[in-house]
Amino acid sequence: MPSGDLHSKLLDWYDANRRDLPWRQDPSPYRVWVSEIMLQQTQVATVLPYFQRWMTQFPDVEALARADEQEVLAAWQGLGYYRRAKMLHQAARELAGKPLPTNAEGWRKVSGVGRYTSGAIASIAFGEPTPLVDGNVERVYARLTGDASSGAKLSKAAWDWACQTVHPLRPGDWNQALMELGATVCLPGQKGRAPRCEECPLQELCVAKREGKTLELPTASPQKAVVRQEEHCLIARRKDEYGLEQIPAGKWWAGMWRFPTQAQPPKAEKLGSLRYTVTHHRVVLHVHEGPARSEKDLRWVRKDELEAIAMPAPYRKAARRYISSDLNLFSEPPIGPEINS
DNA sequence: AATGCGGGGTC
DNA sequence: GACCCAGCATT
Numbered sequence: 585m586p587s588g589d590l591h592s593k594l595l596d597w598y599d600a601n602r603r604d605l606p607w608r609q610d611p612s613p614y615r616v617w618v619s620e621i622m623l624q625q626t627q628v629a630t631v632l633p634y635f636q637r638w639m640t641q642f643p644d645v646e647a648l649a650r651a652d653e654q655e656v657l658a659a660w661q662g663l664g665y666y667r668r669a670k671m672l673h674q675a676a677r678e679l680a681g682k683p684l685p686t687n688a689e690g691w692r693k694v695s696g697v698g699r700y701t702s703g704a705i706a707s708i709a710f711g712e713p714t715p716l717v718d719g720n721v722e723r724v725y726a727r728l729t730g731d732a733s734s735g736a737k738l739s740k741a742a743w744d745w746a747c748q749t750v751h752p753l754r755p756g757d758w759n760q761a762l763m764e765l766g767a768t769v770c771l772p773g774q775k776g777r778a779p780r781c782e783e784c785p786l787q788e789l790c791v792a793k794r795e796g797k798t799l800e801l802p803t804a805s806p807q808k809a810v811v812r813q814e815e816h817c818l819i820a821r822r823k824d825e826y827g828l829e830q831i832p833a834g835k836w837w838a839g840m841w842r843f844p845t846q847a848q849p850p851k852a853e854k855l856g857s858l859r860y861t862v863t864h865h866r867v868v869l870h871v872h873e874g875p876a877r878s879e880k881d882l883r884w885v886r887k888d889e890l891e892a893i894a895m896p897a898p899y900r901k902a903a904r905r906y907i908s909s910d911l912n913l914f915s916e917p918p919i920g921p922e923i924n925s
Numbered sequence: 926a927a928t929g930c931g932g933g934g935t936c
Numbered sequence: 937g938a939c940c941c942a943g944c945a946t947t
Contacts, residue, residue, distance in 0.1 A: 626931090663932075664933085665930055668930095777935075808928090836929090836930075837930095860931090860932085861931080861932085
């Protein structure tokens with residue numbers, strides 16, 4: 585199989601089917617960098633509104649470097665994996681005022697930028713013929729070649745394949761075409777996301793399709809046991825102010841703010857409970873209302889300031905629910921989009 | 926090589 | 937409820 589066949593089939597398909605995404609309209613290094621960090625473990629549809637807001641709020645590296653970390657975290661809230669935002673911010677401060685790296689090797693040294701992201705920025709923004717492998721490419725590779733390995737072995741094989749096949753003249757388009765194929769055609773197969781092999785430009789080359797193994801590949805790694813736990817948080821009010829604690833280092837969402845939380849139920853009225861998931865943990869969060877145990881460790885925030893505070897999603901939800909019933913109680917105007925969204 | 930790290934979408 | 941998503945840093 586000549587590689588030119590593979591190349592032209594996929595690139596022709598990409599030219600005709602590429603999605604019109606904001607970071608593709610203007611693939612400047614900063615925009616590609618930000619988009620790639622946001623897209624780590626996060627779907628394109630989720631990223632779109634965040635990316636647009638981000639580019640307005642932090643239009644370049646210098647603007648991001650000037651921003652306060654809490655401001656950055658607040659802009660990121662809802663995207664998850666907040667370490668990405670912290671490292672992006674830290675990297676912007678290290679790079680501000682200097683020329684950005686122009687190749688994959690230079691980008692690889694930037695904090696928060698790994699092998700995938702350095703390859704993406706270098707190939708897309710600078711046209712360097714360097715490969716990349718993400719979940720999409722791994723799946724396309726496994727099916728196309730019929731590789732039934734899993735885990736680290738599969739990953740290494742996919743990288744080796746990507747190194748050999750990256751397009752020398754259109755590396756950015758080639759890499760994006762592989763990911764685009766995985767994201768829109770070579771779908772995982774679970775739960776209504778069936779692969780659409782009849783639309784695939786590579787179907788005649790695909791070992792998995794020929795052997796009827798599409799749904800078996802890529803071979804899944806064993807998954808982690810679920811851990812269940814319960815927590816209690818306390819909504820304490822002083823007039824229209826709410827007592828928040830900053831989450832200590834070493835815990836989930838370190839540095840963000842939440843209602844004071846403990847493992848044991850407080851002696852206070854329970855309003856209700858909500859569930860959330862953090863990786864393989866399933867947590868039930870019981871929400872209570874009552875006086876704070878010790879007021880001095882808390883930061884008191886007015887209701888109208890709450891939306892600008894960086895809070896993890898479950899606490900944000902608890903706050904919105906509490907405030908919305910509060911508003912109803914006091915017959916205030918309907919809940920605005922900033923509260924309801 | 927394994928683990929921790931989120932939140933949303935989908936069925 | 938389970939799986940997936942343009943991964944990375946740490947140990």
